[in-house]
Amino acid sequence: MSIKRKREENTIALLVLLVAVLAVAASSIFYARIDMTQDRSFTLSKVSRQLHEDIEEQVRITYFVSDRLYKEQSNPRRIEDMLRSYAALSRGKIAVDVVDPDKDGQASAMAQYGIGSQQYQVVERNETSVANVYTGILIQYLDRSEAIPVAWDVSSLEYEITRAILKAVKNSSTVVEVLVGDSDKSWANDYKYLSGLMSQGGWQVREAKAGEEIGKDVDLLMVLGNSKLDDFDLYPVDQYLMRGGKAFFAVKGVDIMTNYGMYAVPVGSNALLDMLKGYGADIKKELVLDSACLTVPFQIQNEMGQASYAFIRYPFWISVNQKYVSSESPLTSKFGGLDLFWPSPMELLDVPGVSSEMIVRTSPKAWKATKDFQVNPQNEAMFYMEMQETGGQYGLAATLQGKLPSYFAGKKAPTREGQETAWKDPIESQSEARIVVISSADFVTDVLQYSKSGFNAEFATACAQWLGSDSSLLSIKTRSYRDNRLNKIQDAETQNALIFLSYAICLGLVPLAVAGYGVFRFVRRRRRAGQGMNKEALNEVSN
Amino acid sequence: MNSILPVMKKELRSSFNSPIAYIAVIFFLLFTSVWFFFFQQFFVQKEATLRPFFSIMPAVFVVLIPALTMRSWAEERKMGTLELLATLPFPEWSMVLAKYLSSLAILAIMLALTVPVPLMVSMFGRFDLGEIVGEYLGVLLMGSAAIAIGTFVSSLAKNQISAFIIGLLVLLALSFCGQVAVWINLWRPILPIVKWISLNEHYGNFSRGVIDTRDLAYFVVMTAFFLYFTVYNLVSRKWR
Numbered sequence: 001m002s003i004k005r006k007r008e009e010n011t012i013a014l015l016v017l018l019v020a021v022l023a024v025a026a027s028s029i030f031y032a033r034i035d036m037t038q039d040r041s042f043t044l045s046k047v048s049r050q051l052h053e054d055i056e057e058q059v060r061i062t063y064f065v066s067d068r069l070y071k072e073q074s075n076p077r078r079i080e081d082m083l084r085s086y087a088a089l090s091r092g093k094i095a096v097d098v099v100d101p102d103k104d105g106q107a108s109a110m111a112q113y114g115i116g117s118q119q120y121q122v123v124e125r126n127e128t129s130v131a132n133v134y135t136g137i138l139i140q141y142l143d144r145s146e147a148i149p150v151a152w153d154v155s156s157l158e159y160e161i162t163r164a165i166l167k168a169v170k171n172s173s174t175v176v177e178v179l180v181g182d183s184d185k186s187w188a189n190d191y192k193y194l195s196g197l198m199s200q201g202g203w204q205v206r207e208a209k210a211g212e213e214i215g216k217d218v219d220l221l222m223v224l225g226n227s228k229l230d231d232f233d234l235y236p237v238d239q240y241l242m243r244g245g246k247a248f249f250a251v252k253g254v255d256i257m258t259n260y261g262m263y264a265v266p267v268g269s270n271a272l273l274d275m276l277k278g279y280g281a282d283i284k285k286e287l288v289l290d291s292a293c294l295t296v297p298f299q300i301q302n303e304m305g306q307a308s309y310a311f312i313r314y315p316f317w318i319s320v321n322q323k324y325v326s327s328e329s330p331l332t333s334k335f336g337g338l339d340l341f342w343p344s345p346m347e348l349l350d351v352p353g354v355s356s357e358m359i360v361r362t363s364p365k366a367w368k369a370t371k372d373f374q375v376n377p378q379n380e381a382m383f384y385m386e387m388q389e390t391g392g393q394y395g396l397a398a399t400l401q402g403k404l405p406s407y408f409a410g411k412k413a414p415t416r417e418g419q420e421t422a423w424k425d426p427i428e429s430q431s432e433a434r435i436v437v438i439s440s441a442d443f444v445t446d447v448l449q450y451s452k453s454g455f456n457a458e459f460a461t462a463c464a465q466w467l468g469s470d471s472s473l474l475s476i477k478t479r480s481y482r483d484n485r486l487n488k489i490q491d492a493e494t495q496n497a498l499i500f501l502s503y504a505i506c507l508g509l510v511p512l513a514v515a516g517y518g519v520f521r522f523v524r525r526r527r528r529a530g531q532g533m534n535k536e537a538l539n540e541v542s543n
Numbered sequence: 544m545n546s547i548l549p550v551m552k553k554e555l556r557s558s559f560n561s562p563i564a565y566i567a568v569i570f571f572l573l574f575t576s577v578w579f580f581f582f583q584q585f586f587v588q589k590e591a592t593l594r595p596f597f598s599i600m601p602a603v604f605v606v607l608i609p610a611l612t613m614r615s616w617a618e619e620r621k622m623g624t625l626e627l628l629a630t631l632p633f634p635e636w637s638m639v640l641a642k643y644l645s646s647l648a649i650l651a652i653m654l655a656l657t658v659p660v661p662l663m664v665s666m667f668g669r670f671d672l673g674e675i676v677g678e679y680l681g682v683l684l685m686g687s688a689a690i691a692i693g694t695f696v697s698s699l700a701k702n703q704i705s706a707f708i709i710g711l712l713v714l715l716a717l718s719f720c721g722q723v724a725v726w727i728n729l730w731r732p733i734l735p736i737v738k739w740i741s742l743n744e745h746y747g748n749f750s751r752g753v754i755d756t757r758d759l760a761y762f763v764v765m766t767a768f769f770l771y772f773t774v775y776n777l778v779s780r781k782w783r
Contacts, residue, residue: 016771020764027760036673037752071734484591486668502663506576511569518565
C-alpha cells in the first residue's frame with residue numbers, strides 16, 4: 001500500500017470530519033420541524049400565523065430566561081423555538097430577543113412587569129440547593145405591554161402568547177362578571193381552580209352581586225348555580241341578554257346536599273330554570289345517570305362505625321365521551337374531555353328567532369332518576385331503579401343564539417321588599433344574544449380537583465372564549481388539554497380481562513413465538529444437516 | 544449493492560442460527576414490557592401515553608447494541624478471517640455497510656415485535672398516533688447511530704468481550720453525557736457542546752412526536768461518521 005494512498009485516505013478522513021462539522025452547523029441554521037401530534041401541539045395555529053395582519057407597528061417580544069435554566073432544561077429552547085416561529089411568520093412585524101436577566105442586570109426592571117424569579121432545584125455534585133431563575137415573556141407594542149410571568153408549559157403557551165399579543169395590539173381585555181347562584185357557595189371559596197385559570201388567561205373577572213345591574217363594560221356573564229336566584233335577581237340578567245349580552249349558565253334541576261348525608265331534592269319552583277325554558281333550554285328537575293361514568297373513592301362506614309374507602313362506579317358523575325359531542329360546534333370540535341357531576345337531562349324547545357344546538361349528550365346507555373333520589377354511594381343498588389323504563393340518551397349542554405324572548409315580557413319589573421333599586425320596565429330583545437347552558441351546576445366547582453377533571457374548567461373557559469371575545473382564539477385554546485385518561489372501557493370486568501390479555505400477549509405469546517421460531521430453525525437445520533450427511537455416506541458407499 | 548446483499552444475508556443467517564440473537568430479542572421484549580407494565584405501572588397511572596415504554600430504550604440500547612455488534616469485526620479478527628475478507632473483491636465500505644445493515648435489520652425486527660404493546664393498550668385510551676410514530680422513528684434512528692458506534696468499536700477491539708465492554712462504556716458515555724454534565728455542573732462554555740453530543744438529548748423531540756431536522760441531521764451525521772471511520776480503520780490495517 002503506497003504512502004500516497006495512505007495520505008489520500010488521511011485527507012479524505014479530514015474532509016469527512018470537516019463535512020460532518022459543516023453539516024451540523026448548517027442543520028442548526030436551516031432547520032424545519034414537523035409536528036406529527038394529532039393536536040399539532042407544537043405547530044403554530046392559523047390565528048397565530050396570521051397575527052401580522054392585525055399589527056401596524058412592530059411587536060417586540062423579549063424572553064427573559066436564566067442562562068442556567070436554558071442550558072440545563074430543554075423547555076426554554078422549545079419556548080425560544082416557538083417565539084422564533086412567531087417572528088419568522090410575522091413578515092417583520094414581530095421581533096424576538098432572548099435575554100439573561102442576571103447578566104444584563106434587568107431583574108429589577110422586570111419586576112415592574114410582574115416577571116419574578118422562580119425557585120429551581122439544583123443538584124451539584126452531592127448537594128441539593130435552590131437557585132432563583134427566570135423564565136418570563138414580555139410583549140411590548142407601542143407604549144403597552146403584556147407579560148407572561150412564568151413561561152414553562154409549551155403545550156399551552158401558544159394560546160397565552162397569541163392572546164397577549166392581541167391584547168397588547170388591540171388594547172382590550174375581556175371583562176367577565178360571575179354571579180354565584182347557590183346559597184351554599186361563593187366564588188372565593190368554591191371556584192378557586194376556575195378563578196385561577198381565568199386569571200392566568202388574562203380575563204378581568206369580578207363577582208356580580210345578585211339583584212344588581214350588570215355593568216355596561218361586561219363582555220360576558222357567568223351564572224354558576226341557580227338555587228337562590230329569584231325574579232328580582234334575574235331581571236338584570238334577562239335585560240343584559242336583551243341588549244345582546246353573552247352568558248354562560250351552569251344550572252341544576254336537583255339539589256344535592258353533600259353536607260347533609262347526600263340528601264337530594266328537586267329545586268322546586270326555580271326562576272332561572274323557568275327563564276332558560278323561555279329561551280329554549282328546558283332543564284328537567286331530574287337526574288341523569290350514565291354507564292359511562294367515573295369510578296371514585298368514597299368514604300363509607302361499616303356497622304361498627306369504622307370508616308374505610310371503597311371504589312364505586314358512580315353513574316351520577318358522567319364522563320362525557322367524544323363520540324357524543326357535536327363535531328361542528330367550535331366549542332366541541334376539538335374536545336378535550338368533560339365530567340359532569342349530578343347533571344339533569346335537558347331538552348331544546350323551538351323558540352321563534354332562536355337557533356339552538358345540543359353540543360353535549362350522554363351515551364345511549366343513560367337513564368334517569370325522576371323521584372326518590374338516592375345519590376348516596378352507600379345505596380349503590382338503588383341507582384339502577386329506573387334504568388329499564390327511562391333508558392336512552394339525554395342532552396347535557398347546549399348553545400342558543402338569536403333574539404331571545406324576554407322572561408319578563410308583558411310583566412312589570414319585579415320588586416323586592418326593602419330593596420331601594422327599582423327596575424325600569426323591561427325591554428324586548430334589541431340585539432342577538434348568545435348563551436351556553438350546561439345542566440350541571442357543580443362541574444366547575446373545586447370538586448373537579450377531586451376527580452382530576454381539570455378539563456372541566458378548560459371547557460368552561462373555552463365556552464367563555466367563544467361567548468366573550470375573539471372566537472378565533474378558540475382553535476388554540478381547545479387543543480391544550482386533551483383527555484388522555486385510560487377511560488375508553490368503562491366496564492371493570494372487561495377492563496380486567498383486556499389487561500390480562502395484554503399481559504398474555506406482550507409478556508407471553510410474542511416472546512414464546514420468538515423462542516418457537518428459534519427452535520423451529522434449529523430443528524430444521526439439524527434435519528438438513530442429517531440429510532446432507534446421509535447423502536454423503538450414500539455417495540461414498542456407491543463409489 | 545451486489546456486494547452488500549450477499550454479505551448482509553450471510554450475517555443475518557449467522558445471527559439467527561445462533562441462540563444469542565433469540566436470547567437478546569426475548570430479553571429485550573420481556574424487559575421493556577415488564578418495565579412498562581409493572582415498573583412504570585401503566586394501568587395504575589392511567590395515562591394514554593407510551594413515553595414510559597420508550598423512556599427505557601436509551602438504557603436498554605447501552606447493553607443491547609454492543610451485544611448485537613460485538614461479533615461484527617472482533618470475531619473476524621479473532622478467527623483470522625479478517626485478512627481473508629480483505630482479499631475478497633468487495634470494497635471495505637460495502638462489507639461495513641452490509642454488517643451495519645444486518646445489525647440494523649435485527650434491531651428493526653426487535654422493534655417490530657414490540658408493536659403488540661401499543662396495539663393492546665390503544666384499546667384503553669386515546670393515544671396520539673403521531674407521537675407513537677415519532678417514538679418508533681426516534682428509537683430506530685438512535686439505534687442506528689448506536690449500531691454505527693458499536694460497529695466502529697468492534698473494528699478496533701481484539702475480541703468479542705472487549706468489543707462488548709468498550710462498546711457498552713462508549714454508548715453509556717455518549718447516551719448520558721448530557722445529563723451527567725448537568726449533575727456535575729460542568730464548565731458552562733462546554734456544557735452545550737457536551738449536551739449536543741448526547742444521543743439522549745436528540746431523542747427527546749422524537750418522543751414528543753416532533754421531527755426536528757437538527758436531530759435528524761445529528762443521527763445521520765453520527766451514523767455516517769462512525770461507519771466511515773470503521774472503513775478507515777479497516778483500510779488502515781492494510782498499511783501495517
